[in-house]
Amino acid sequence: MPGRFRSFDVVARDYDKTRVIPDAQLKSIAKICSETSKVDRKGLFLDAGVGTGRFAVPLARIAPGRVVGIDISLEMMGMIAPKDPQGNLLLLSGDLLRLPFPDRSIRGVLAVHILHIIEDWKTVLDELWRVIEPGGVLILGTELGGRSVLTDFYFERARARRVLVENIGATGSAPALNYLRQRSQTGRPAASVELLSTPSLTWKRLMPVEETLSILERSTFTQMWDVPVDQHREIFQETKDYAIRTFKDLSRSEILKAQFVMHAVRWPKA
Numbered sequence: 001m002p003g004r005f006r007s008f009d010v011v012a013r014d015y016d017k018t019r020v021i022p023d024a025q026l027k028s029i030a031k032i033c034s035e036t037s038k039v040d041r042k043g044l045f046l047d048a049g050v051g052t053g054r055f056a057v058p059l060a061r062i063a064p065g066r067v068v069g070i071d072i073s074l075e076m077m078g079m080i081a082p083k084d085p086q087g088n089l090l091l092l093s094g095d096l097l098r099l100p101f102p103d104r105s106i107r108g109v110l111a112v113h114i115l116h117i118i119e120d121w122k123t124v125l126d127e128l129w130r131v132i133e134p135g136g137v138l139i140l141g142t143e144l145g146g147r148s149v150l151t152d153f154y155f156e157r158a159r160a161r162r163v164l165v166e167n168i169g170a171t172g173s174a175p176a177l178n179y180l181r182q183r184s185q186t187g188r189p190a191a192s193v194e195l196l197s198t199p200s201l202t203w204k205r206l207m208p209v210e211e212t213l214s215i216l217e218r219s220t221f222t223q224m225w226d227v228p229v230d231q232h233r234e235i236f237q238e239t240k241d242y243a244i245r246t247f248k249d250l251s252r253s254e255i256l257k258a259q260f261v262m263h264a265v266r267w268p269k270a
Contacts, residue, residue: 008051012075014220016052019113019143020205023058025260028200029141030058036196036264037108037137039065046070046106048096048128049114053080053089055141056110060088065107070094096124104133112141115176117222121169122179129183135269138180139196139262140173146205146258148212149246151221154239158227161235165226173263180265196262206253209243213250 008015021029033055039045043065047056050069057080060067070092071077077091094100097120109128115121128138158164170176177193217236219225224232243250 007073009073009075011220018220022203026058033059034063039107043107045108048111051076056089057083099127101131106131107136109138115170116167119168137264137266139264142173142261144259146256150212153242157235163227163231165223191265191267194264196264201260204257207256208253209247209250
């Protein structure tokens, strides 16, 4: 794979613990994807960077057409089978920089939390542009909030020590949306951008402090992977001490508030 990227192989078993979205919201996201793409029984919907199947599995249960998930990480996709015992989801091992699909063959595409870990993210968007059929749609999803104060504390300490690695790709939806607006000015009629998020895509959940500390200790987040071991141990101990001061009892839980934001970029048929 040309260019730099981050593989989640090493944290595949922990990934879902760090990206928790309640079932009700996952079903809402799936419904929005199906209705927005208007995929029919003969159509294809692609989850680009399917990971552990958080979005593709519920979508494959309700979408009239075929849902395909593609990812470069076999370990991440290995987490999908227990969630999809009926095999509704078709999985492909592949590179988002070279999608194995003909031009204009996909009705809808979903991309969530993938562009920030690929240095050549514009080429990924070019490939998605290439495979989406006229009238098709690219849905960009971003989860906002939902992060523990302990995670923020760790990141602040690591950043102050200059050992925290920043994202190598596009952070958030804005860079991708801006690029797609510019990209759509050549080769096709201009794309339209629509905000799809609804109040149903906000939620609160309880997160045990002990579980957050466990996740941090194992360096589960991508930005932590390059923190030197000795520095990580010191920063983690500072974070644990902060947790004790803040929560007193580590068996307590935080209330985390989060929101899932979706934008649809659609290309007209003519």
